[in-house]
Structure formats: C-alpha cells, structure tokens
Amino acid sequence: MTDGIDARQPLWFYDFVSPFSYLLLEQHDKWPxxxxxxxxxxLNDLYRHWGQRVAYDVPAKRIFTYRYALFRAEQLGIPFRxxxxxxxxxxxxxxxxxxLGSELTTVREIFRFIWRDGRDPSSAxxxxxxxxxxKVPDGLELIERESTLAQLSRNCADAIALGVFGVPTFWLNNQLFWGEDALPMVLxxxxxxxWLDSKEVKRITSLPSGLANA
Structure with a gap:
C-alpha cells in the first residue's frame, strides 16, 4: 500500500539528478x-508526461546549465563538484x-554525496x-522492494496531478513555485x-495564448 501526497501540507519536490535541487536544499535555513x-x-517522468524535451538534449543549454549551477554555487558559497x-x-x-522515508538528513547526505563530493550514485x-x-547495508534490497517502487510511482503520479512539471518545486498554499531562484517568491x-489574489496576478494567470496552435 502506498501513501498519497497530502496536498494540504507544504511540499518540496526533488530529483537527485538536479543540481538546482541540491543548491536549494543547501539553503534550507532560509526556507519558510x-x-x-x-x-x-x-524528473524524466514529469518531462515525459508534459511532453517536454530534456534540457540536456540541447548542447548549448546543457553547457549553460552546468556553468550556471557552478556560478550559483560560488555566488551562494555552497561547495559544488x-x-x-x-x-x-x-x-x-x-x-x-x-x-528511508525521505528524511531531511538522509536526503541532504545523498545530495552532498553527488554534488559536493562529485560521486555517481548509479554505479555499483x-x-x-x-x-x-x-549506514544502510541492505540498500540494494530496499530499492528493489515492490512497496518502494510503488511509492515512487505514486509520488510521480500525484505530483503530476498537482501540475508539477520540474524540480525543484515548492507546493505552498495550493500553488507551485519552480526553480532554485524562486525561493524569494516562496518567502x-x-x-x-x-499577493496571488491581486488583480494583476489574476490577469496574467488567465491570459489567452496569442498563437492559434498553442
């Protein structure tokens, strides 16, 4: 049995492949x-559902993404490799x-293993x-359990139902806030x-498309 996402609570969606998820979690002391x-x-499940092209498939965008992640890390004083x-x-x-329950200390340690120490968690x-x-000697057994696989699939399905299209994403007051640089907006x-109920926000939220095929 899997646990559904409780959308009444504030949520934070992440994938370890995202350097910006790492950078945002390292700023946890600044979060609300x-x-x-x-x-x-x-992340690939989200891209697949919404029909988005993976950013790393575009060579120039891939290079810029890595450079920008490094720039942001240096700007914020966060170790990055x-x-x-x-x-x-x-x-x-x-x-x-x-x-392991996606506890903060565990998630942070996994992110740091990848993005601070520069390690590949996909290799044996x-x-x-x-x-x-x-200190998890039975890690391989844990990730192969049907309950673990089912929970991740449920997470992805529930995230998509909320409209989540990328990571990192905050869910707060029934609204999505995407990207490491969205933290000031979240705060x-x-x-x-x-503010989200203001006249201008409502106006731009309901803007029609100017393209016939959009």
Missing amino acids: ELPFTLTPVR MPPAHPFDSSKAILLAVA DGFADLCERL YCARTPN
Missing part, C-alpha cells in the same frame, strides 16, 4: 518555517530516499559507497499569500 514534506520524483557524468540515472538514489561502487555512508508568498 513550515513543515515541508520532501517528496522525491523522477559535478559528478563524473551528467545526466546520470538517479533511480537508485531516489528509491533509496523513498525507502558508487551506490555501495553511498549506502555505507548512510514573499508565505508572508503575503494574498
């Missing part, structure tokens, strides 16, 4: 003082987080080292939720 539930999803190859298969790391040796760091809307 609310009990965000850390919710792992597969790219893993040996990217994108990588984050499935093992995500499933491990699911199996890398995953074994990650499990050793987390503002946590303090001033009625």
